[in-house]
Amino acid sequence: MTDQPTPMMAQYLAIREANPGALLFYRMGDFYEMFFDDAVAAAAALDIALTKRGTHQGQPIPMCGVPVHAAESYLLTLIRKGFRVAIAEQMEDPAEARKRGSKSVVARDVVRLVTPGTLTEESLLEARRHNFLAAWAQVRDDAALAWVDISTGALRVAPCPLPRLAPELARHAPRELLALDGSRLDDIAHEAGAALTELSAASFDSTAAVRRLGDLYGVGTLDGFGQFSRAELSAMGAIADYLALTQRGRMPRLSPPVRESGAGVMQIDAATRRNLELTQALSGGREGSLLSAIDRTVTAAGARLLERRVSAPSRDLALIHRRQQAVAVLVEDSRLTARLRESLAAVPDMDRALSRLGLDRGGPRDLAAIRAGLTAAERIAAMLAGAEGLLAEVAGDLVGHQALTGLLDQALVAEPPLLARDGGFVAAGFDAELDETRALRDEGRGVIARMQADYAAETGISSLKIKHNNVLGYFIETTATHAEKMLAPPLNARFIHRQTTASQIRFTTVELSELETRILNARDRALELERAVFARLLAAVLDQSARIGQTARALAEIDVAAAFADLATGEGWTRPIVDDSRAFVVEGGRHPVVERALKRKGEPFVANDCALTEGQTPAIWLLTGPNMAGKSTFLRQNALIAVLAQAGGFVPAARAHVGLVTQLFSRVGAADDLARGRSTFMVEMVETAAILNQADAGALVILDEIGRGTATWDGLSIAWAVLEHLHGANRCRALFATHYHEMTQLAAKLEGVENATVAVREWEGEVVFLHEVRKGAADRSYGVQVARLAGLPPAVVERAREILDALEAGARDGAARPAALIDDLPLFRAAPPPPPAAPARESVVEARLRDIDPDRLTPREALDLVYELAALGRD
Incomplete structure (x- = not known):
């Protein structure tokens, strides 16, 4: 008879079955736990301890876990090793679960499926590279490739017949490729370094794609974005469907889709990219590539834009000339270039901050990044006043954010914490009720300190402390040596015993409990008010997300132009x-x-x-x-x-x-x-x-x-x-x-x-x-000389020279075949190694030196010997 799983394990197995093909991070308090085969695979991949927890069907259950606060570093390792991870969070407070009964299990569900192409966390991404998710679809004789970076919101689509797929994947270098189940694209995906994820035909349905994309952008028709083929709609629809699956309803903020034409860029196949080392060296890293040699951008968005330019040089002459003119203006005005680059260096990655905020994964620092980026944009716009051409166009996209930056300036402290739940990010004076609640909370700390002093004086125990933890709340603590005094009259009537440990004894009082209630209420209320402020600021930023994205793109354009100008000035490059x-x-x-x-x-x-x-x-x-x-x-x-x-x-x-x-x-x-x-x-x-x-x-x-x-x-x-x-x-x-x-x-x-x-x-x-x-x-080719420089043994070099002379002489004489020339070479064998050299005759100087004992020479005799040897050498 097999044993029945515990309620918790039954919940785990149900969630695991609903998310096949992914490791399940199952939240248990401060850890994400993994069980069964997931635990075995994760422990090996992460090099962490594999333990056991209970039994299932008579067998011990393998288990491993990672701390929640350090989960991102473990996720990065797993993603780089080709895993997909489903994250199951606790959907309620454990106290709520206990209200249903002592054996009730905390409700859990998967809130996100982490895959190589759907990363948004700063620690999981390379700041200076895109993280593309691509989808290839074929509808009858038509085919298309769509690609998106959900960390920046850029969505593109282009016609792409199967013969063009490998070159296009080499150009974009996606981390993950979506394809129809059974499409047999394993080799192409592997060659491009992309993880292949196969989806059902329903995901690629072009009719359903229109509805999915309409829901994503909140529009009734896609006509406002342009005309797309059925294959293009299919590819974009597959991306929208996959994002809904992996993000569990929290769809990312995506820019309207842009249709690209292959005729607009220089066509470069995968082999050429590899041979020329455009963005990656043959050794596999970025160092040694063209991109690493020319990248002088100072912003992450500028670096990503430069990589796109190098990966896909334009064939639009008007666009090329406008970009060149912008570089030329900055080459001629080196002071302006230096000032621009100094201001650009202070611009955070607004695109990725905006994406995290849109997915409800952002925090106060992302709001601060938006504030800093928009503030820098206003300064840069002022520097470009009077500019012409491309610089004037992008400068126009930098302004108009005064209301939002003013709000963020008033609301946020200079250096906010990472997480909103930590509080402390709202500036004093922004919200009157919050200021009052903070005063009560902070005053409570002072009252606690005064109460501790009073209790120490009352008991005569100078080491008495009032402390706090999440289990007991506030409590009075003394060392165990004072236990008898605290537990005896008259102190035992006032100090209520709560806990005894090996070295301490803990108490409370009625007034301490009442004060704790007031302080905790003030602390919780302050956090609640700060969360409300965060929600208000988040809504204000997301309401302006399209314009903020436009500003971020303009800053990247200026960064690339300034970087090219700095490179041209520093290295003596010229305008072609x-x-x-x-x-x-x-x-x-x-x-x-x-x-x-x-x-x-x-x-x-x-x-x-x-x-x-x-x-x-x-x-x-x-x-x-x-x-x-x-x-x-x-x-x-x-x-x-x-x-x-x-x-x-x-x-x-x-x-x-x-x-x-x-x-x-x-x-x-x-x-x-x-x-x-x-x-x-x-x-x-x-x-x-x-x-x-x-x-x-x-x-x-x-x-x-x-x-x-x-x-x-x-x-x-x-x-x-x-x-x-x-x-x-x-x-x-x-x-x-x-x-x-x-x-x-x-x-x-x-x-x-x-x-x-x-x-x-x-x-x-x-x-x-x-x-x-x-x-x-x-x-001639000088091959033999190069071989000698490479260190081939002299005998081999001499034999090669002998053979070469014979072949060249035969060729001059009109020999019909090289084989005939080779047959005439002496025995056609390698030259024997040179015989050992005969022992050399001992010189007069050597004979004289052999008779000398250096340890017995006085300094004067050694000097005389030097003169003697010099004379013998001349003779």
């Missing part, structure tokens, strides 16, 4: 010309990340020119030269200059003219994908195929060492054909680096192809890398 031509001309171009690293070492960066233009100059450069000479750096720096130019910033060059780049493709570096059974060469070919199948005439393509992962003649053939296809079919601008010197003859055959090389110099058998890109072709 961006137009609708096919030009790509860079004079004195530099790689921003590499230059930054070299500067830290005190080393200079060698700048180089690039010219890919129709007409007199070619559209493709065929780049040759040895490894380590800087070919990959040159390729990448030009791609990054295109990104920065269309992101609206200045660029690391003496001059730049960038014809609008519609697509950016990069195939640089080598990596395998063993999880999918792909070798390094297979990955290279897949990425190259993607470029050749997609690149249009407006694309910029950089390719490095195509065909090097297979046999020499196979690789040369593939590289040759790829270059011809880029030239004849894609007709795009390209930088093509290769070690196949045979390809340099294509410059004479294909119009628009020109040879360039990275210069080196040989000095006494050593190769010196000059890192200069010049017109012309390299005569």
Whole structure:
């Protein structure tokens, strides 16, 4: 016979069954407890103790727990490890439950489902990065991707056929992807680093989506937001449905949905983002990426906006020019830029504070953040008086909050506490009744102190104290040594015994109990009044949430412009010309990340020119030269200059003219994908195929060492054909680096192809890398010299040189096959190790030194010996 679960355990099991797929944080007093398999998984993930509590069906129940006050740090660990967490809170006071009977269980329910894409707490989020929740939907032949950051309220949607899904996910880097159950997007989600959550077809119903979105925004029709396809409605509806599920009815404040078009931004696929390290380095962190090298923003919202600009450079020429003009104005007025940046540094993250307040997870500090941000916005607006263009437009969004900031100034203390339930955040003089209640509460403390002194004098016990705890309330405490005196007449008639511990004895009196009632009533009343003030201030802020969000976006725009200006001034960057031509001309171009690293070492960066233009100059450069000479750096720096130019910033060059780049493709570096059974060469070919199948005439393509992962003649053939296809079919601008010197003859055959090389110099058998890109072709690759620099054993280097000389001599003589040349090499074996050197003949100096005992030399004899040895050495 199996044992029946206790009422509490029965409640736990019912809640657990209603929330499958998530760990259940079950609130018990000051702890969140976990049981059964949840406890086993959580204890392992959090490295906390696994204990037991009671039995179920004859087996001990595994249990672990985390303190409520430290729960956020544990949540962060669990979310990062891929868990979802359902938080079940106590929905009533335990005292209320006891009124129903001694065995009644406190009512509990899940108030929130915490998932990677639905985080709002400051401690769970990266301040300078978005935390996107994305949803992909397909309705017949139409598909769309929607994405939202509930911590800031931004909701976007765009058409997205399945082939575009991976590049779009790489661009947005969502933490969680919603998809229809059975959609088989596991690999795509994993590649993007997103947790995949599959939902039923009901969540993606496009008709229901109209109703869900209407309820979310409080409108009867979505026409005021624009026209959306059924797939776009389906994706946004799935997000709304999932938010209702995870937030348990407390829907976040979302901005109206914005429909984006893929034609509005430069198209960059996942491989190119990875190769160029736009927002994340190949090592996995932010350091070493383009974003880390250029990010001089001073606000969290500005940093997030900059990341979006780098991830999706614009193709709107008018918008690019407006952004450039704003940067140019601030470059010309460095004093204004410095003042703006100083004021911006005081701007808190209003977007996320507003989101927490809207979800009823905010506190007094979030109200203070809104106050500080709006106050700074007024100062910044005054600094931009008389500005033109983009700066004038955004400055207009900074003003008009005087009534709200005045209210918050009057109501809040300078540095309020984190939680409203702690009280103490309402400023004195704001609410008369609250001031009176506080006076009574605070006066009670003084009365307690006077009462303690009176009792000490009355009893003759100087160590007597009046203390307070949550169990006994106020009580009189003396040490156990005074127990006999306190319990004997006449004191026992006045002091009522309450509790005895090992070292103390505790009492109360009638007047102390009456005073406690008055003080507790005043304390509770003060907290009640402060909560009412908080509700009033919250309503005032949420009523202005749309305008506050607009101000927050304007501040982020100014921050990015000022950061670009500070970067341009400090690093000597220039404003590029961006137009609708096919030009790509860079004079004195530099790689921003590499230059930054070299500067830290005190080393200079060698700048180089690039010219890919129709007409007199070619559209493709065929780049040759040895490894380590800087070919990959040159390729990448030009791609990054295109990104920065269309992101609206200045660029690391003496001059730049960038014809609008519609697509950016990069195939640089080598990596395998063993999880999918792909070798390094297979990955290279897949990425190259993607470029050749997609690149249009407006694309910029950089390719490095195509065909090097297979046999020499196979690789040369593939590289040759790829270059011809880029030239004849894609007709795009390209930088093509290769070690196949045979390809340099294509410059004479294909119009628009020109040879360039990275210069080196040989000095006494050593190769010196000059890192200069010049017109012309390299005569060799200097691979053997680079191998020697890498530390290969001398015997291997010499053998390699011997084989290379034979192969080159055979090639000059017209040999048909490399194999024939190899067969002629002596025995085709590695050179034997050099014989041991013969013992050297002992010199006169060495013989003299062997006969000397240093310990017996006087200082004078040692000096004479030095002169003697010097003479012997000259002889």
